[in-house]
Amino acid sequence: MNVAVLNSTAATAAANAQVDPRRIVMRNVSKEYPTQHGNATIFEDVNLEIGYGERVGILGRNGAGKSTMIRLISGNELPTRGSVTRSMTVSWPLALGGGFQGSLTGIDNIRFISRIYGLDPNEKIAFVEDFSELGSYLREPVKNYSNGMRARLAFAISMVVDFECFLIDEVIAVGDQRFRDKCTEELFEKRGDRAMIIISHDPEFVRSFCQRAVVIHDRKVHHFDTTEGAYHFYHEHIA
Amino acid sequence: MKQATKELMTSLTIQRRVIYALFMREVMTRFGRHNIGFLWLFVEPMIFTLGITALWTAMKSIHGSNLPITPFALTGYSSVLLWRNMPVRTIGAIPPNLSLMFHRNVRVMDIYIARLLLEVAGATMSFILLSILFISIGMVDPPEDILKVAWGWFMLAYCGMSMALMIGTLSEQSELVDKIWHPLAYLIFPISGAGFIVEALPVEAQKYVLYIPMVHGVEYLREGYFGSRFHAIHDLSYMALVSTGMLLFGLVQMRVVAREVVPE
Secondary structure (H helix, E strand, C coil): CCHHHHHHHHHHHHHHHHHCCCEEEEEEEEEEEEECCEEEEEEEEEEEEEECCCEEEEEECCCCCHHHHHHHHHCCCCCCEEEEEECCCEEEEECCCCCCCCCCEHHHHHHHHHHHCCCCHHHHHHHHHHHHCCHHHHHCEHHHCCHHHHHHHHHHHHCCCCCCEEEEECCCCCCCHHHHHHHHHHHHHCCCCCEEEEECCCHHHHHHHCCEEEEEECCEEEEECCHHHHHHHHHHHCC | CHHHHHHHHHHHHHHHHHHHHHHHHHHHHHHCCCCCHHHHHHHHHHHHHHHHHHHHHHHCCCCCCCCCHHHHHHHHHHHHHHHHHHHHHHCCCCHHHHHHHHCCCCCHHHHHHHHHHHHHHHHHHHHHHHHHHHHHCCCCCCCCCHHHHHHHHHHHHHHHHHHHHHHHHHHHHCCHHHHHHHHHHHHHHHHCCCCCCHHHCCHHHHHHHCCCHHHHHHHHHHHHHHHHHCCCCCCHHHHHHHHHHHHHHHHHHHHHHHHHCCCC
16 A cells, blocks of 8 residues: 555645544543552543544553553543543444454344444445455354454444544454455545544554554653654653 | 534434344344244243243132132232343343443443333233233233223333342442342242232231332232222322332442443
């Protein structure tokens, strides 16, 4: 795929984001979890704003709170203090195999999600059937799927709803090279104008697809205008 | 004002969609597509009620009067199924649905509502179908006041749902609730009004039995069904008060649960 072209469209998207009122705003967000020995603070006083069309990477060590951040943005979890407001539609966190019910078949899971979001199930089943290449396995319970099949289904289902912002948690590392290319095309080309928040351990990946990045380190969120800056900091202080 | 109405309508549409989706999901996971599938929803309670009715009829276990035994058993056991099964469905309702709460619009409340609606639907269909069956073969006379029957049934459903919400949300906080509810449900069964009429009890016992909210619903239901055959004793406003109290308690608990729940 042509990264240069992607980046230039991304740049215009970022410029548009300045005027477009659709955004996600995190204000003074802190998150704590109760543990056996008192509260563990994941991060404190996070401020983050993401406009429509912007692509932001999230970096950090394992356990730094990257996924927690995405879950706060998606509304799956509530902040201990502070607020998260969304004026665009935000996807659920696209991750490997999350978001469905194991005892239901693939088809029933598609139906469920179509119903929740008010979409026509039959049309969506056709799309997922075609994209996931799971064929008749879609009529089997999801718990019998292999990890790869589950990830393919998860990705295909995620593409069913037309969100304005996608939250992506390492999801692109799915299946073989050919399927990965297909996912990249579906997400970054066909939906290239959307906002995206991406967690990845792969520096190349974040460099090619994000305009800026934040690094979560020591309960703080550090902002960088370029992914280069973010990686520089990351290597200097963390890895 | 217009804006607020519009937002409310949007929220209602989303909630209706989510509850419908969860309802259908519940039907699929509980009954699947094998043999008679979702018909089990009401066939199972029908078998229960039929068995009990047959047993009581055979034993002529009419408790202290010349009441018609079949409608007595039918109304009694149907209402037990209505209130007793709902808490069973709300206890531990959240963990199996955690992965679905990935979708922001799926809330704890929706999961409870979907499960309770399914339970009420099953018990109601069972009650109606058995009534029609018994009436058409002449074992039971048609209800004397069908509106009273419907209202009594509604009150029992309201009471059961409130209780189920309270017990279900409590069970998310403590595992003890699950352990205690099962024996408790068995203990409440004989004093819930299913197997006796209040009039037949000693006056001293009547006083205590009438503390149990379900008793009032069953008495009212039976008054609608065959009220000319006995003297029903009930106070629906007391029943409504206790039920609403349980409902409010359950709703408060639910806010606590909803804050703590972490989707998988």
